[in-house]
Amino acid sequence: MPRRLPNLNQLRAFEATARHLSFKDAASELFVTQAAISHHVKALELDFGHQLFQRHGREISLTEEARRFVADITPALDQIAEATATLKSKGLTGTLKLSMAGFLADRVVRPRLAEFKALYPELQLEFSYSRDIVDFSTVEIDAAVIYGEGTRKGLASIVICNERVPVCSSSLMEGLELPVSAEQIARLPLATTKGHTTGWLDWFSAAGIDDTSSLNFIEFETGGHTLDFATTGDGVALVADFPLIQHELSTGALVIINPLTITRDYGIYLFFPETQNPDPKILAFADWLKSVAAQIQAG
Amino acid sequence: MPRRLPNLNQLRAFEATARHLSFKDAASELFVTQAAISHHVKALELDFGHQLFQRHGREISLTEEARRFVADITPALDQIAEATATLKSKGLTGTLKLSMAGFLADRVVRPRLAEFKALYPELQLEFSYSRDIVDFSTVEIDAAVIYGEGTRKGLASIVICNERVPVCSSSLMEGLELPVSAEQIARLPLATTKGHTTGWLDWFSAAGIDDTSSLNFIEFETGGHTLDFATTGDGVALVADFPLIQHELSTGALVIINPLTITRDYGIYLFFPETQNPDPKILAFADWLKSVAAQIQAG
DNA sequence: CGACTCCCATTAGAAAAACTAATGAAAGGT
DNA sequence: ACCTTTCATTAGTTTTTCTAATGGGAGTCG
Numbered sequence: 001m002p003r004r005l006p007n008l009n010q011l012r013a014f015e016a017t018a019r020h021l022s023f024k025d026a027a028s029e030l031f032v033t034q035a036a037i038s039h040h041v042k043a044l045e046l047d048f049g050h051q052l053f054q055r056h057g058r059e060i061s062l063t064e065e066a067r068r069f070v071a072d073i074t075p076a077l078d079q080i081a082e083a084t085a086t087l088k089s090k091g092l093t094g095t096l097k098l099s100m101a102g103f104l105a106d107r108v109v110r111p112r113l114a115e116f117k118a119l120y121p122e123l124q125l126e127f128s129y130s131r132d133i134v135d136f137s138t139v140e141i142d143a144a145v146i147y148g149e150g151t152r153k154g155l156a157s158i159v160i161c162n163e164r165v166p167v168c169s170s171s172l173m174e175g176l177e178l179p180v181s182a183e184q185i186a187r188l189p190l191a192t193t194k195g196h197t198t199g200w201l202d203w204f205s206a207a208g209i210d211d212t213s214s215l216n217f218i219e220f221e222t223g224g225h226t227l228d229f230a231t232t233g234d235g236v237a238l239v240a241d242f243p244l245i246q247h248e249l250s251t252g253a254l255v256i257i258n259p260l261t262i263t264r265d266y267g268i269y270l271f272f273p274e275t276q277n278p279d280p281k282i283l284a285f286a287d288w289l290k291s292v293a294a295q296i297q298a299g
Numbered sequence: 300m301p302r303r304l305p306n307l308n309q310l311r312a313f314e315a316t317a318r319h320l321s322f323k324d325a326a327s328e329l330f331v332t333q334a335a336i337s338h339h340v341k342a343l344e345l346d347f348g349h350q351l352f353q354r355h356g357r358e359i360s361l362t363e364e365a366r367r368f369v370a371d372i373t374p375a376l377d378q379i380a381e382a383t384a385t386l387k388s389k390g391l392t393g394t395l396k397l398s399m400a401g402f403l404a405d406r407v408v409r410p411r412l413a414e415f416k417a418l419y420p421e422l423q424l425e426f427s428y429s430r431d432i433v434d435f436s437t438v439e440i441d442a443a444v445i446y447g448e449g450t451r452k453g454l455a456s457i458v459i460c461n462e463r464v465p466v467c468s469s470s471l472m473e474g475l476e477l478p479v480s481a482e483q484i485a486r487l488p489l490a491t492t493k494g495h496t497t498g499w500l501d502w503f504s505a506a507g508i509d510d511t512s513s514l515n516f517i518e519f520e521t522g523g524h525t526l527d528f529a530t531t532g533d534g535v536a537l538v539a540d541f542p543l544i545q546h547e548l549s550t551g552a553l554v555i556i557n558p559l560t561i562t563r564d565y566g567i568y569l570f571f572p573e574t575q576n577p578d579p580k581i582l583a584f585a586d587w588l589k590s591v592a593a594q595i596q597a598g
Numbered sequence: 599c600g601a602c603t604c605c606c607a608t609t610a611g612a613a614a615a616a617c618t619a620a621t622g623a624a625a626g627g628t
Numbered sequence: 629a630c631c632t633t634t635c636a637t638t639a640g641t642t643t644t645t646c647t648a649a650t651g652g653g654a655g656t657c658g
Binding site (some may be wrong): 616 | 629630631632633634635636637638639640641642643644645646647648649650651652653654655656657658
């Protein structure tokens with residue numbers, strides 16, 4: 001007799017909801033909207049012929065049967081997750097040599113190294129620092145994380161995050177209301193890295209402002225400096241909607257002053273030499289880095 | 300840290316394949332085509348970055364890592380299936396009083412009673428026999444399984460199976476090749492239950508034959524009799540593609556002589572009095588009966 | 599040896615499922 | 629009383645999944 005399983009996507013939605021006791025939070029964990037979760041849970045309740053949650057206004061609680069049911073399936077899902085992690089990491093041993101800008105390593109990768117180690121226990125990461133692309137033929141590097149355009153000759157690339165939003169310090173916001181209009185932003189000092197004003201030009205173009213002659217750019221050596229400039233309240237930076245600024249956003253040191261996000265070629269990419277079969281270690285790292293980005297964007 | 304799960308539908312496909320060591324058989328277990336399984340497994344292999352099966356011509360075998368992985372996830376899926384079964388059956392206690400034609404009870408339901416009991420251990424079934432709908436206001440019956448039209452005034456209905464195919468004994472097939480053309484079938488004796496020639500008329504209409512004046516109908520009291528008639532080689536019966544004839548088909552006593560299947564209003568339905576909230580016991584039984592039908596049609 | 603059969607792979611397109619945006623409704627907080 | 633928060637629902641879109649058709653390779657049988 002073949003095994004009879006419920007719809008497993010619905011099951012996952014239910015389990016996440018049960019953990020959070022919130023449709024909204026479950027939705028954010030699974031990177032979907034609250035409506036999607038609501039649909040899933042409702043379908044599951046219909047299938048099972050039992051209520052799974054009691055709804056009291058904006059609160060929900062598990063029914064007696066549902067409580068028992070989660071207790072049964074949670075370890076099962078854990079086991080699947082663990083077996084999957086083990087399988088994925090299998091064979092990924094050795095060292096992956098990465099090049100990236102210092103502020104990316106400091107702010108994004110290193111603080112989460114433990115998490116990465118848990119997923120790929122036998123994989124060592126080695127860092128070297130370069131804000132720009134390296135020459136793979138002369139430097140012994142497997143892959144490079146670059147904040148820039150997504151295509152380079154002879155290199156394969158994987159998008160990590162190509163959405164960018166304008167941020168500034170809350171102190172600069174005095175007297176202004178969120179969202180700050182693009183016209184107002186155009187009058188503020190705009191931080192960029194040297195020679196990379198394209199991002200801002202794209203952003204204003206997306207905001208419907210084409211006269212960019214009067215923009216006031218302040219150029220810096222590194223992306224970290226543009227962030228510092230914004231953080232100290234001296235101007236606005238255009239940054240990837242990425243773990244980069246997670247801490248600052250949550251403490252309120254930085255604020256997204258206009259929700260307009262541009263998705264252009266300019267963003268964070270992982271580059272590596274083009275081959276038929278890319279090194280699985282690189283793919284694993286790219287996969288992980290993307291998940292880090294996704295986690296943040298989901299709030 | 301949110302749990303990271305693989306696509307669970309792909310996982311189910313993989314697990315079924317691993318049990319059967321066959322894409323084809325896994326497909327049939329899951330009621331899909333072989334291509335669907337192939338896609339799922341391939342996607343999983345891509346996600347994991349590992350081959351899961353070695354392909355040797357038409358044989359497949361598990362890779363070493365995959366073997367380990369199945370061993371990990373199989374108990375997890377078992378546990379989910381079991382927890383689901385428990386939850387579904389919860390609260391379904393007492394007795395469900397069913398009315399159905401004798402041959403349906405004898406051929407379909409009773410041989411599988413043990414299976415039903417396993418799913419709903421606290422639910423008793425009681426049978427009474429009627430080929431036609433009963434008057435729910437006078438007879439103490441919860442639901443009726445009827446071979447007929449799918450809509451009756453004041454009653455809700457659930458389709459169990461509304462596909463019908465022509466069958467006859469292999470002895471009648473002497474000198475004919477499968478599939479037998481509709482024109483040839485039109486010359487054979489056609490068994491129906493009394494006053495229900497609609498099924499055959501629909502079938503011939505679907506086959507493109509509109510002149511039904513010369514058809515040779517033999518009418519019987521019960522559906523069982525039309526099957527007997529076909530089994531003894533005296534003519535052709537039009538039956539639901541359903542467990543009814545499973546045994547006869549597998550032994551070769553009956554043969555589907557033309558694959559044309561009609562899906563019309565006439566079929567097997569579960570009827571019960573229309574209410575706002577149907578008795579979950581009825582829904583559970585309908586659910587199970589549908590699964591029995593699906594199992595057979597998948598071969 | 600060659601035709602045949604049996605599976606798996608691949609493709610393009612169809613069908614179904616999942617998801618979203620928008621909006622409503624209920625309850626809690628201010 | 630008003631605003632905020634959260635779940636529900638609807639209709640429509642997007643994405644995923646599935647299928648039908650077809651090709652290829654490896655056994656099998658005459």
